[in-house]
Amino acid sequence: MAGNTGGPWGGGGNSGGDGGRGNGPRDPDRGNGGRRPGDDGPQIPEIDELVKKGQEQLRVLMGGRGGGNTGGGRGSGGGGGPFLTRGTALLGIAAAVGLWLFSSFYTVRPEERSVELFLGEFNSIGEPGLNFAPWPVITAEVIPVTTERTEEIGVGRGGSEAGLMLTGDENIVDIDFQVQWNINDPAKFLFNLRDPRPTIRAVSESAMREIIAQSDLAPILNRDRGVIGDRLQDLIQSTLDSYDSGVNVIRVNFDKADPPVEVIDAFRDVQAAEQERDRLQNVADAYANRVLAEARGQSAQLLEEAEGYRAQQVNQAEGEASRFSAVLEEYSKAPDVTRKRLYLETMEKVLGQMDKIILDESTSGGGGQGVVPYLPLNELRRSTGGTN
Numbered sequence: 133m134a135g136n137t138g139g140p141w142g143g144g145g146n147s148g149g150d151g152g153r154g155n156g157p158r159d160p161d162r163g164n165g166g167r168r169p170g171d172d173g174p175q176i177p178e179i180d181e182l183v184k185k186g187q188e189q190l191r192v193l194m195g196g197r198g199g200g201n202t203g204g205g206r207g208s209g210g211g212g213g214p215f216l217t218r219g220t221a222l223l224g225i226a227a228a229v230g231l232w233l234f235s236s237f238y239t240v241r242p243e244e245r246s247v248e249l250f251l252g253e254f255n256s257i258g259e260p261g262l263n264f265a266p267w268p269v270i271t272a273e274v275i276p277v278t279t280e281r282t283e284e285i286g287v288g289r290g291g292s293e294a295g296l297m298l299t300g301d302e303n304i305v306d307i308d309f310q311v312q313w314n315i316n317d318p319a320k321f322l323f324n325l326r327d328p329r330p331t332i333r334a335v336s337e338s339a340m341r342e343i344i345a346q347s348d349l350a351p352i353l354n355r356d357r358g359v360i361g362d363r364l365q366d367l368i369q370s371t372l373d374s375y376d377s378g379v380n381v382i383r384v385n386f387d388k389a390d391p392p393v394e395v396i397d398a399f400r401d402v403q404a405a406e407q408e409r410d411r412l413q414n415v416a417d418a419y420a421n422r423v424l425a426e427a428r429g430q431s432a433q434l435l436e437e438a439e440g441y442r443a444q445q446v447n448q449a450e451g452e453a454s455r456f457s458a459v460l461e462e463y464s465k466a467p468d469v470t471r472k473r474l475y476l477e478t479m480e481k482v483l484g485q486m487d488k489i490i491l492d493e494s495t496s497g498g499g500g501q502g503v504v505p506y507l508p509l510n511e512l513r514r515s516t517g518g519t520n
Contacts (some may be wrong), residue, residue: 235267243278245318254319273322277315280382283333284310285340296392297341303349306392309361310385311336311368320378332372332379339367352389361386 239262240246246258249271258265258272265272286295286308295307313332315321325331343363347356365384372379391399463470 243276244274245277246272246274247318247322248272275318280312280314282310282312285337297344299349301348304392306390308388312382313379316380317378320376324376335371336368357386
C-alpha cells in the first residue's frame with residue numbers, strides 16, 4: 133500500500149523513474165512526454181477544428197456573430213464575429229451595378245437592326261451603334277437585315293419534287309429557281325412570321341405553280357423565262373406583303389426549265405421533229421411566195437402588153453379611119469387627081485423596095501429586040517460599098 137501513494141491509479145509517486153507520471157504502461161507510438169516522434173514543432177489542427185473554423189467564417193459572411201474561441205477562434209475573450217462590413221457591401225453593390233450595365237448596353241452592327249421589347253411587347257427599333265435597354269424591363273433582339281438569304285426550290289434541291297409543275301397545256305415541266313430575300317421591317321419579321329424560311333418557300337412554290345398553270349410548255353422552255361421571272365417576283369412580294377412579313381424579295385433566278393428526266397429524250401425527239409417541220413414549212417412558204425410573185429408579175433406583164441396592143445390597134449384604126457375620111461373628102465372634090473395619086477402611092481409602096489428595069493418600047497425597035505445587055509450597077513455598087 134505504501135508504494136501506491138500518488139492516486140488511486142498509482143500515478144502520484146515518482147517510483148520507477150517515470151518522472152512523476154505514474155507507473156502505468158506507456159503508449160508505444162509516443163515518445164517523450166507522450167508526443168509523436170518529430171512533434172517538436174507546432175501541432176497540426178484536427179479535422180474538427182478545421183470544420184469549426186469554416187462554419188465560423190461562413191456565419192460571419194452571412195451576417196451572424198462568430199462563435200467562441202474554441203478551436204482557435206478570433207478573440208481571446210470568446211466574443212462573436214463582426215457583422216457584414218461596409219466594404220463588402222459596396223463591393224457587392226458595384227458588382228451588381230456593373231452586371232446590370234453590362235446586360236443593358238448592347239451594340240448593333242451596320243448590317244443589323246434591333247427590336248426592343250418592353251415587358252415582352254414591341255417598343256422601338258434600335259439603330260446601328262451603341263444602344264441602351266434597361267434590363268430586365270426592356271430586352272432587345274438583334275436581327276441582320278441586309279444579309280441576303282437564298283431559298284432554292286426544285287427537283288434537284290434535296291431530292292424533293294417541288295419543281296415538277298403542270299402547265300396550261302397539260303404538260304409536266306421540271307423547274308429549278310432561287311428566291312433571294314432580306315428583311316426590310318424587323319418588327320414584322322419577328323412577330324408576324326413563326327417560321328420565316330418555310331413560309332417563303334411555300335409562297336414561292338405556290339406563286340410559281342400559279343404562273344406555270346397559266347402558260348404553255350413551249351414558251352416556258354424558250355422565250356418567256358424573263359417574263360415569268362418578273363411575274364414571279366411581283367407575285368411573291370405581294371403575297372408576303374399581305375402577310376405583313378417584313379420580307380423584301382431582291383431577285384428571282386430562273387435556273388432551269390426542262391421536261392422530267394424520264395421523258396426528256398422523247399421530248400427532245402419531238403422538239404427536233406417540230407423544228408424540222410417548221411424548217412420545211414418555211415422552205416415551202418418561201419417557194420410559194422417566190423412562185424406566186426413570179427406568176428403575179430407575169431400576169432401583170434401580160435395585162436400591160438394586152439392593154440398596149442389594144443391601145444395600139446384602136447389608135448391605128450382611128451388613124452386609118454381619119455385618113456380614109458380625109459381621102460374621101462379630097463376624092464369628092466377631085467376624083468381623077470385623087471385616083472391617080474392613090475395609084476402612084478400604092479405603086480410606090482409595092483415597087484419602092486424592088487430592083488427595076490424599065491424598057492422603053494419606042495427605042496427597043498419593037499418587042500425588045502434591040503435591048504442592050506443589062507449591067508447590074510446596083511449590085512456592083514453594093515459590093516463596092518461592102519468592101520469599103
